[in-house]
Amino acid sequence: MSSKFGGQFPWSDSAHMNYIGLVAQAGAIPLFAELIQGPEPLGQEVAEDAFCILAVAEENAVSIAEHLVRILREGNSEAKAAAANIVWDLSGYKHTVSVVRNSNSGAIPCLVELLGSQSSEVKEAVSGAIAQLSYHEADREALIESGAVTHLLELLHDDSEELRDNAAEALINFYEDPLQHDRISEVVDLPAFRNMQNRLFRIRAYDDQTVDSMGRMTIEQLTRDPDLI
Template sequence: MECPPPVRREDGEIDWAEAARKYLDVVSSGHEGAAVRATLEVKRMASHAPDPAVRLAVWALVGLLDRSPPPRLQAAASQALCSVVRVDGGKFADEIVDAGFLPVAQRLLPESEEVPQRILLRCLSCILSFHATSRVVFARGGGAEVILDLFQGCSGATKRHLVEILSALALVREVRRLILADGKVEYLVEAISFGNLVSRTRAAQSAGLLGASTNGRSSLVEMGAPLALVGLMRDGDSSAKLVAANALGIVSSIGHHLPLIHQSGAIPLYAELLKENPPLAKDIVEDVFCILVSIRDNTGAVLENLAGILTGQDDLAISSAVDVLLALAEYKSIITFLKSSGVITVLVDLLQNRNHDVVEKVTGVVAQLSYEECIREGLMEAGAIPILLDLLHGRLEDLTEFAAAEALINFSEDPSCREYAPMLQRVPELSAFRDHLFHFRISQGHLIQSARRRIEQRLNSQ
């Protein structure tokens, strides 16, 4: 039996209603070869047919699969559906799900031969990507178990589709619990490294969610998730890097897992994120670096990478790095590393930056650090005092001048700064500010806490 050509009207246009009727006749005829050829014709014309004809074809194709057709016909029907679901960014995905594709696919997959199974998986992957709610339906209907069972012994081509499907399903909480309970976290880790970039990013997001629990975190580390996430940070686009960086922070930054971030080479990659400039990148880097400096071996690497950004030409990246450094200044563990990392010299150079935002932030960091004796020595050696004096203009009306005055007062109280003490004592702005700072310290009971943040709060509330 031959596959009939499309029916055309007198005006040369295809009569889609008649074509659909003839397709149904061919599929119902029981002639496998003609049905395969007709189904592949549906695949070819999927992007050209009007919506009503495509919807009719969807129901016919799902119905054909539901009858457990021979392998060639199953493969052809799956290919046709895959073409349909990709039309206009998945606008027919709802129709395919409504036609009952998900339970049909779930039933066919375990019993299918390799080639039709792979094509069916590709179709399922497309639907789960375009149709988010179908992930929950398929997962809760037992589909997740079917997919996990298919991993064992599958070929490389099939595994690609499996990891892409798993990355979509793992966004569902019940699937993550199943993966952990069945000891199949390794498949989720594979999904971070294998597949298209969108799928790998989804898998990284799922790993971050799974890593929120102690058991999940331990299993992910055991299966090599940190290295997989570092790979995505290195190779991914801006969005993928952020997701992977956040997940790595969750998975590796607690307890005995913390050294993995340094060991996996992730610290320079976190620093590079600051050059991407979105606020979320800065928040992620700040959180991770503040945790990292709790371990001595990490501190030097963190500060050296920040120094590398501070010596660059990108003012937005410099500003972000200064914000991170200000957060780190709260931690005593960084003090002994500041001089050896070169950060102090860089900060003094940045006090003369042409960007007001950068100068304001750097002055705040210098004020914060000036409470430490060994840091004052380094700042003085780098020539900070004359530059800080130049930042005073007599009014103390902005945060830069407040911070500069605060740092200079700390220098004036340091016996090791004797050569500058007489000059600092004669600066009128410092005399007025000294009393304010003294009373603030007494009232708050924090003799070494920077006043800058309190002043900033007061100014912002006006």
């Protein structure tokens, strides 16, 4: 899984970064946070996209994380799900991941607590965010400290296929971590875990093959056309 922007932005040059800074200084972040808590799904989508852009600047990411944590704690189910989706989107930003992980933000404990929510929408969004965060070693440690593994093991038996998939994806990342391998070994024969493990194996094999093919194509092109060198 990955964030919608994949961590790559056309706005990362200095001119656009200055513009992003000015937008934040004008008070945009609290306004977009209000949209997330509003009744309109379109407003939530606009706020989600805006936060993904504004968080390119690290100082904005800190402020955004504070608002998201507050929403995760105090918002209604729709707002909590939207906030979790934004954490999911932002998980590919190196500086944002460190902000989310930071113990002062409280984001990871909030996410883990919401795995026990009565709302399927919230649990699906939160489990997706946790699955994405679990690709980072330091985040796995923070997730374990917050008790995520117990919840994820329970979700492997949930009726929702999306929840099972998200939980299995996170647990596979724990299982592949030498420091956490033994903790997760009990789940390796469960169907949800095995199915996701096979799916990820195929995805990774395809990605490796694509990268290799592109590399060979580039070399062949350069060989045929020396002017490209």
